[in-house]
Amino acid sequence: MPPANTAIRIRVRMSARPVDEPHRAASQLELLFDLTFVVAVAAVTARLAHDLADGHGLAGLLPFLQVFFAIWWAWMNFTWFASSYDTDDVAYRLLTMLQMAGVLVLAAGVPAAAGEADFGLVTLGYLIMRVGLVVQWLRAAVEDRASRRTALRYAGGIAVLQLAWILRFFLVEKGGLPASSELPIFVCLVVLELAVPRWAERVRPTTWHPHHIAERYGLFTIILLGESVLAASRGVEGALGAGGISGTLVVIAGSGLVLLFALWWLYFLVQAGEGLSDRRHRSYLWGYGHYGVFAALAALGAGLEVAVEQSGQEVAASPMALGYAVAIPVCAYLVLLQVTHALVLARPVIPPRAVLGCVVVLALPLATPWIGVAGVIAVISASCVLLVAVAIWPTAIAARTAARHAGPE
Template sequence: MSARPIDEPHRVASQLELLFDLTFVVAVAAVTAQLAHSIADGHALAGLVPFLQVFFAIWWAWMNFTWFASSYDTDDVAYRLLTMVQMGGVLVLAVGVPAAVGHSDFGIVTLGYLIMRIGLVAQWLRAGLEDRASRRTALRYAAGISIVQVAWVLRHFLAETGILPSSAQVPLFACLVVLELAVPRWAERVRTTNWHPHHIAERYGLFTIILLGESVLAASRGVEAALEAGEISSPFVVISVSGLVLLFAHWWLYFLVEAGEGLSARRHRSYLWGYGHYGLFAALAALGAGLEVAVEQSGHGVETSPLAIGYAVAIPVGLYLTLLWAVHALVVEESVIRLVAVLGCVTGILLLPLASPWIGVAAVVAAIAAICVLLVVVTIATKADGARAGMRRQAPVLESSGES
């Protein structure tokens, strides 16, 4: 197992990586469905913390494997088998999502996370044994992940036995999250791993598409529930179409920027860029839950208020747009998505739900989608103007070269 070169041409995601992502579809669908149930029952805030906790486990396991594979994807028998062990852990974690979100029982989730981490630690140990140049880095990764994993298991044991009070469980979770995030930084102080910037950019783009697909799935569950309740109404059609347009706009904005070149030139910003995607990905998953409830309420009544449903859509959209600008700004010299435009759109989006008791949820979702489409149009126009300006600046240079 030797590190792959960082400038390997035509590096793309492997079939094994695509299969690995497929297992996360199940986990993300489970946590999104549970958040939607919490919103529909009027307990959105109570369901938010477990959602963020479980989603962190999903995202962190995916991200750790992604960056490891970018450096050490040997695709031999041992590598494939250890990767499949991690896939099994993802599926175990997905089974435990309802108990974690609904009853704060993280036993099965902790077990699934443990299985995933065992597979990853074995990968790092193998890299440490076989890649002498990066041995210290690989062994640091294995040690750091193992120590924090023991702390996760100990946390669950203390919570189950009642030794750890419920008031201390979330703060302790936050502390362990900080330790998890610190492991890569600590491990790579001796030597950085050979991750491929274009491969990483593609992998993050693929996970973004998965989360957009989860939003479509969540919305379809709302459509199913609404259809079971009665006839198709005009608010039902408006919300369904607006939700689809909203997802299209989110996809368009994300892929306006090619992150591979920026990551290649600014490798030192990879931590902030990668970690920033947690909020961005969580926002997409939460948006799916909000759209599901919005569609469902158009067919029959739900426990929560129109204001809460409006914000269940508006807050994830506002968070997504803000973080999208931030992660793009980290790796590009000049972001095509203007901060002024983003702030204006986010302000309008966050104010719209206040009118939901009078204009209805359908009108709020439609207006949010319209604002996002407007941002896409403005951004495309800005990008085109910048390209034309660049061509005009190059024209005098080309003319002078021809004259000489």
């Protein structure tokens, strides 16, 4: 474990950190690393919002999910490696900076990837990130003899797949393969990417820290919620510039804020660290399931942005489509959050029936002709607030009962 002082660590031998290391928390470097993903997520969310406003939401959904996978997978790889091997010395910091540069290049390529299906810059940014990660794993292989085979499997698997991504770019986008082959090749490479960690850790599992991982996922959730607030703020700015303050604007903006706060509350009802500690074998499904949770939050930000914007100016998307642009991400978030929580918890904190009841919000956009976009978002927000109340009510009753039985001291 790296020493806890503030002195500069020029060189620290890379070895597996203890699984039960006390007081393990996200480092300042990890927080700085996350800031680059703020830029990347903002870029992909803004692009989806643009497609929604132009009435091309469905056409923009697939590029959004593809680019968001690259963002999420790069963050995933860094996070789990850092949980096992963070030395915070000079070499580690410089290689992390290289990965941050790759994220920024990827973010710069989002508009071309989502708008023109040109994945050149995204592929380049992904390559830069992966080079830094492969070097980290090679260093772990050299310095941590006990886990050498695992580290070499990671380094080899990542390197081979990165070559495959580059080959895909030249064959599909610059070569002669038909455009119809793009999606099957992408899905195949994604499946192989997801298989690398499982394959590598068959030899010897890495020593990732469950509470550290849970904290890192929580921090990324906050980043995505913050991006949704930022996206809604962009919509408010556009609406104010076009038509000034209106009752519809106030209702949508206020309901959007309450909605995001409720979703934040629901996520942090669970302390996933203990569950991951007891059920490490389910960490793959728990971690991979968060792709849908995170993508839903990012898509929700885009939907809220356009919903707020249309209160002050016309957009090409229909009011019903805007209702679905909010309802679908919310439902996806609730269902996937319930599924991921169930993987690591003995008993669900949120009653499954309550979650299924909230799925009826998928039908709310059908009422848009009568209650408008503002009414749809307000009811969705109220449903999530009710879900929070249902989730915390048993705990509140139990605490009050225990206090009553305890009596005065």
